[in-house]
Amino acid sequence: MPFPLYLLALAVFAMGTSEFMLAGLLPDIASDLDITVGTAATLTTAYAIGMVVGAPLMAGLARNVPGRSGLSAFVLLFLAAHAVGAVTGSFPVLIATRVVAALANAGFLAVALTTATALVPSDKKGRALAVLLSGTTVATVAGVPGGSALGALFGWRATFWAVAVLCVPAAVGILAGTPASRPREYAADGPAALRPELAQLKRPRLLLVMLVGALVNAATFAAFTFLAPVVTDVAGLGELWVPVALVLFGAGSFAGVTVAGRFSDRRPGSVLVVGGPLLLVGWPALALAADEPAAFLPLVFLQGALSFALGGTLITRVLYEASGAPTMGGSYATAALNVGAAVGPLVAATTLGTPLGHHGPLWASGCLVLLALLVALPLRGVITAGRDRRGASR
Template sequence: MRRRRTPSMPPTVYLLALAVFAQGTSEFMLAGLVADISTDMRVPLSDAGLLTSAFAVGMAVGAPLMALMSRRWPRRSSLTVFLAVFALVHVLGAVTTDFGVLMTTRVLAALANAGFMAVGLATATALVPPNAKGRALAVLLGGTTIACVAGVPAGALLGELLGWRSAFWAVALVSLPALVAVVTSVPAGKTGNPAPAGRPSVATELGTLRRPRLLVTLVLGALVNGATFCTFTYLAPIVTDVAGIGSAWVAALLALFGVGSFLGVRTAGRLSDTRPLPLLVGGGVALLLGWVVFALAASIPAVVVALALVQGTLSFAVGGTLISQVLYAASDAPTLGGGFATASLNVGAAAGPWLGGIAIAAGYGLRSPLWVSALLVAGALVVGGAAWAMVRGRAGGARPAVRETPTP
């Protein structure tokens, strides 16, 4: 039987992933630094946790706005400017002694990151066949997962040895080779359709937001990612204060979560173009059960170690698949589709740590973010199930249309 060949990814997609690695390190590294920042800046732990929410708010607001602003800019110029600003604000964050200024740098870094991701997603998906969006997305998000595996633990280790500011300096330095790669490899075309006459108008792209399927998928992405970031932001104190694992092992636990995220993105890359529904349903149920078990057994080191890997895998498998479904649902919004996906995930990334911080500040303890994560995933399953039932009812029991593209 003749095997079907899978088209290879263009090298530019992998180079874009290098820049995403630097940005992913910045977005996730606070999970290992919030306690040190809280002590150094003399602010409560829950306030330091809001640095993650500030970054996510900047991403959520900035993704569609930066995508709109960059519609008429050449791709290479857009990506270069966004990445240069990203590096510069990390230098400012590394030298400031004011918590308000640090918070501002997180928002500015997020705006730059949001613009880069929106344009980067549009660029990557424009370079591959129409039915390979999930694979291109998996490569791009591979930069984020490698950041979880290597960059974030390295940042935590730097923070342990040299202070949290060294991690900010490291992100700025890692951004420089990524900046060179973007300048030398990304085509200089527009961010949307390469042919100006074929590029949809802003009104047409914004009009895709009226589609129920797209709106439901965006809500699901926000809920699932909110659960991920709610626990991940407070993972270090959960590991040390609840599980009783020494602080020297925090970097290793973060790396293990990163290994899980890598496996999850790989799974999404293999299945999100062809079998998204089984992955979303099965993965979503397993993810909910995992957060409940994590909350109940957070004081048992062996369970914490195992679930750091399992929950990282499930979170990114489900989340990565939802992103691909956003891109398919907004296929005629080549510029804003990536912005919609980025905004959705970062609404969750802002709300998750905020809700977890509220639970901690209310006196529910360091296990409470785990319960909040479970509730958010439960909410996603309820919303998804209700949407599925409504579509089936309208279709008279027929199976709703879900993007399942045969492998070429």
């Protein structure tokens, strides 16, 4: 894989750390700014909204800008948002910085997905995306626990500064190592008109693949968001086991996206036909085994692997289906990911007040995967197809 892909993954690592780190920082932020934890939690909602809205918006604004310039600008904007957030004493300003950071993150990821697939042959999109998405999975393994530990030792502002510092080598690396030329999908006289690219969203096949990807990601985040209370209150483990469980999930996700990346171009059906049913069975199994740590912890790793193997493969299929939108296709994949990330925890939260209690989010994840598989049935010929014929023929 080309070295610039790893520079893009470094930026994704910094952004992924920022996206997930608030879970361990909310009490500290609430105490410091004299607000309730519930109010502080709106920072997460603001970020999710910014990601969903920002993907198509920022991709549209940056579509006429060479990839290197657009990517570096998004990283620098992300850095600035965290620097301001680290010094502000105003909660409204902090919320504003999270929205700006989310817009920068969404724009970066949308452009990076397009850039990553343009750096490799048309039948290597899956492997390229596996490298790029590994930045997110490594963030769950190292970045989020590291950020939580840094916040516990030096306060939440130190974690914001750490994310800002991580952006510096990412920005320098992108400027130095990412080609300035436009993706080869562009016409010689510039990118295609925006309207035909947006018109791709009228294609039922593209919309359905995006929906399946969003549902699988919703299932992932439904369980991941509420994993901590399952560890402490159901499994009966101490609070120190929470980061262990998160690291296991992150390590599994890294393994899953890495292995699936080698199959998602030519044999996506193998990933989906095998991984889909296993993922469906895995969430209820995790709920039933939650009070047995010896079974619960290995299943956390396995579910992380299956979730990201399936999710990464589906996002690859979105990009194949959106091949007629060379500058906007990445934003469609990003939007699908983040709609799922926003909806999943909301669905899971509705189960907490039921007799299922802390088991509820795990059962909700199983239901979301079941819905994804039912939606996917009419698409089995599209999703399980090998590499995109039009992309391969170019």
